[in-house]
Amino acid sequence: MKKLLPIVLILAVVGAGGAVFYANRPEKEPTVNTLQVSRGDIIDGVGATGTLQAVTTVTVGTQVSGIVQEMYADFNSIVKKGQVVARLDPSILQTQVETAKANLNNAMANLERQKVTVDDARQKLARAKELSARQLATKVDLENAELNVKTAEAQLKSTESSIVQAKASLNKAEVDLDHTVITAPIDGIVIKRSVDRGQTVAASMSAPELFIIAADLTKMQVNASIDESDVGRMRPGQAVTFRVDAYPNETFHGSVNQVRLNPVTVQNVVTYSTVIDVPNPELKLKPGMTAQVTIEIARRQNVLRVPNAAVRFRPTADIFASLHQTMPPELERGFGRGRRGDGQNAQGAGGAQGASGAPGASGAPGAGAQGAAAAPGAGAQGAGGAQAAPRAQSNAQGTGGQGG
Numbered sequence: 001m002k003k004l005l006p007i008v009l010i011l012a013v014v015g016a017g018g019a020v021f022y023a024n025r026p027e028k029e030p031t032v033n034t035l036q037v038s039r040g041d042i043i044d045g046v047g048a049t050g051t052l053q054a055v056t057t058v059t060v061g062t063q064v065s066g067i068v069q070e071m072y073a074d075f076n077s078i079v080k081k082g083q084v085v086a087r088l089d090p091s092i093l094q095t096q097v098e099t100a101k102a103n104l105n106n107a108m109a110n111l112e113r114q115k116v117t118v119d120d121a122r123q124k125l126a127r128a129k130e131l132s133a134r135q136l137a138t139k140v141d142l143e144n145a146e147l148n149v150k151t152a153e154a155q156l157k158s159t160e161s162s163i164v165q166a167k168a169s170l171n172k173a174e175v176d177l178d179h180t181v182i183t184a185p186i187d188g189i190v191i192k193r194s195v196d197r198g199q200t201v202a203a204s205m206s207a208p209e210l211f212i213i214a215a216d217l218t219k220m221q222v223n224a225s226i227d228e229s230d231v232g233r234m235r236p237g238q239a240v241t242f243r244v245d246a247y248p249n250e251t252f253h254g255s256v257n258q259v260r261l262n263p264v265t266v267q268n269v270v271t272y273s274t275v276i277d278v279p280n281p282e283l284k285l286k287p288g289m290t291a292q293v294t295i296e297i298a299r300r301q302n303v304l305r306v307p308n309a310a311v312r313f314r315p316t317a318d319i320f321a322s323l324h325q326t327m328p329p330e331l332e333r334g335f336g337r338g339r340r341g342d343g344q345n346a347q348g349a350g351g352a353q354g355a356s357g358a359p360g361a362s363g364a365p366g367a368g369a370q371g372a373a374a375a376p377g378a379g380a381q382g383a384g385g386a387q388a389a390p391r392a393q394s395n396a397q398g399t400g401g402q403g404g
Contacts, residue, residue, distance in 0.1 A: 055216065063176075079184040223273055
């Protein structure tokens with residue numbers, strides 16, 4: 001028991017000393033991050049996602065069925081209009097052509113035979129009329145001769161129509177035979193091949209797809225989906241910038257060509273397709289790439305820009321107390337809305353209060369109609385710090401790299 005008493009006393013002294021040290025420790029000052037107010041260009045833009053595609057694409061198919069006998073084009077092949085790109089087995093269609101020619105010859109022979117029959121009927125009618133005039137033939141014989149002439153003439157017309165039908169059948173068979181040779185309908189590049197040599201294609205209700213040819217990849221389009229809340233601000237000719245994942249550090253430019261009126265509804269979200277013309281002289285852009293698009297609605301040049309982080313800062317009473325400053329009257333009405341944890345990392349605008357970390361940041365005068373900063377989820381903010389109606393997709397963006 002006597003051995004434990006000194007240990008207890010030592011622990012009590014150490015605990016008391018720690019409590020005194022903890023109670024009298026210096027209060028930790030909050031860290032204040034300042035951001036510089038800069039001068040430059042700002043834009044009000046609408047963001048969207050789109051897909052790159054060729055301006056003109058043509059699907060090459062076949063109107064007849066058969067086996068693919070030869071393939072003269074492949075992926076990325078450059079083709080000219082009228083160039084043969086594939087050929088089908090023509091053997092069956094050649095047989096149909098020969099059959100149609102034989103039917104036509106048969107119809108021609110029937111026509112000659114029918115002409116002879118008509119001439120014979122007319123001669124018999126003439127003799128019957130002559131005998132009837134001499135009263136050597138009865139009236140019934142004359143009527144039979146006239147009936148034979150009319151019947152022969154009717155059969156002659158029927159034979160003539162069968163010749164027209166046989167010629168049409170021959171023409172169709174020849175056209176089908178010509179369709180076994182597949183040619184390129186436009187100048188361009190093959191971006192898709194759907195069949196291989198030896199494969200059977202069947203043309204029934206629709207023509208089977210053989211190739212897809214893009215006309216000119218030096219001029220492309222971005223088909224972007226614009227939300228219905230932003231489509232009212234879209235106009236042809238507006239400048240567009242976008243990026244693709246293949247070139248993350250490169251910005252491409254284009255312009256709005258058309259805002260299509262056909263709405264697309266996906267999970268109760270209505271969007272409108274906006275066509276953006278994009279030059280592609282270096283052929284870096286490929287069909288199907290996903291583009292992150294920013295459509296420029298308005299631009300202001302050479303204005304003072306306040307970073308978004310300074311505008312989003314909302315100090316509390318504890319922060320003012322730790323900074324030994326008095327809360328401005330305009331902030332007392334909103335007392336308590338700030339977060340108590342913000343005192344350890346307060347952010348102020350270096351252009352307004354410097355290192356003292358004054359609450360918020362007043363906008364620089366002369367910033368124009370477009371604000372230099374935007375609150376979270378808000379649209380363009382005025383240069384005096386007033387926030388416009390919340391618009392999530394049209395935050396003001398500084399082109400000099402300071403805008404948020």
